[in-house]
Amino acid sequence: MPLEKELAYYAEHLEEILATHEGQFVLIRGEQLAGGFTTDREAYEAGLKRYGNEPFLIRRAQRQEDELAHYPALVLGILHAHP
Amino acid sequence: MPIHNHFFRRPNQGQEPAPEGLLGAGPLLQVQVEVPQAPAAYLSGQGQPIPGPQSGWALIDTGATRTCVDKDVLTKLGVKPTGTVKTGTAAGQVEQLLYPAKLNFPVAGFQIEFGSVIAVDLRGQTIAGANVVVLVGRDVLARCLLVYNGSAGMFSLAM
Numbered sequence: 737m738p739l740e741k742e743l744a745y746y747a748e749h750l751e752e753i754l755a756t757h758e759g760q761f762v763l764i765r766g767e768q769l770a771g772g773f774t775t776d777r778e779a780y781e782a783g784l785k786r787y788g789n790e791p792f793l794i795r796r797a798q799r800q801e802d803e804l805a806h807y808p809a810l811v812l813g814i815l816h817a818h819p
Numbered sequence: 820m821p822i823h824n825h826f827f828r829r830p831n832q833g834q835e836p837a838p839e840g841l842l843g844a845g846p847l848l849q850v851q852v853e854v855p856q857a858p859a860a861y862l863s864g865q866g867q868p869i870p871g872p873q874s875g876w877a878l879i880d881t882g883a884t885r886t887c888v889d890k891d892v893l894t895k896l897g898v899k900p901t902g903t904v905k906t907g908t909a910a911g912q913v914e915q916l917l918y919p920a921k922l923n924f925p926v927a928g929f930q931i932e933f934g935s936v937i938a939v940d941l942r943g944q945t946i947a948g949a950n951v952v953v954l955v956g957r958d959v960l961a962r963c964l965l966v967y968n969g970s971a972g973m974f975s976l977a978m
Contacts, residue, residue: 738900738916762884776934777857780901780919784861791899796960804907805915805937807954810944811908 743795760818765792820977823927827972836972844947846974850877851923852892855932870896875952883956889941892952893918929978
């Protein structure tokens with residue numbers, strides 16, 4: 737799966753990242769933290785400039801996990817169900 | 820504020836509403852999924868071609884917290900993932916990739932650029948003969964007024 741390295745880096749270095757970038761959108765490629773940004777758009781544009789059109793991770797640096805996303809009609813297979 | 824009104828009518832019966840049409844199809848909109856501005860500018864600056872829009876249908880899904888786009892469509896656009904999100908499924912939590920995307924609703928006259936949409940497998944999701952490639956979630960609806968008038972066979976979306 738793409739971004740595995742980046743996700744592992746984020747998890748392993750979370751405390752260091754929080755110490756310097758808590759609340760910011762951090763940009764990570766491979767095992768390199770490229771910096772923190774105020775918005776995800778700024779982080780994305782910086783990632784494009786630095787790494788080109790390649791996978792990189794943008795994540796808000798925070799202690800709590802992001803909320804779960806839900807799309808029940810698709811995951812329950814009832815997207816095109818009819819009564 | 821652009822407003823899109825979609826009426827279902829019974830064929831050969833003038834303007835008689837067809838609630839069963841809306842019931843069967845749901846609130847569907849024509850959509851083009853496009854490369855967002857930032858990667859398009861990057862590709863253009865590199866002298867690389869910008870993949871063309873991918874057309875299909877978007878279903879307004881009030882049960883979806885975030886907007887989802889078919890992963891094959893995103894692959895064809897050549898955009899790369901920028902994150903992940905945990906999603907709740909019947910089998911537990913699953914990590915899904917997030918991609919940047921731009922949705923253009925040509926008939927409705929709306930365009931939305933997303934920092935991230937959820938890549939999902941929508942292959943074979945056909946409703947009333949229309950290939951669904953996007954589920955419009957509540958992240959979009961948070962900026963809209965949606966009126967679903969089942970008895971009149973119409974829905975209205977204003978953004």
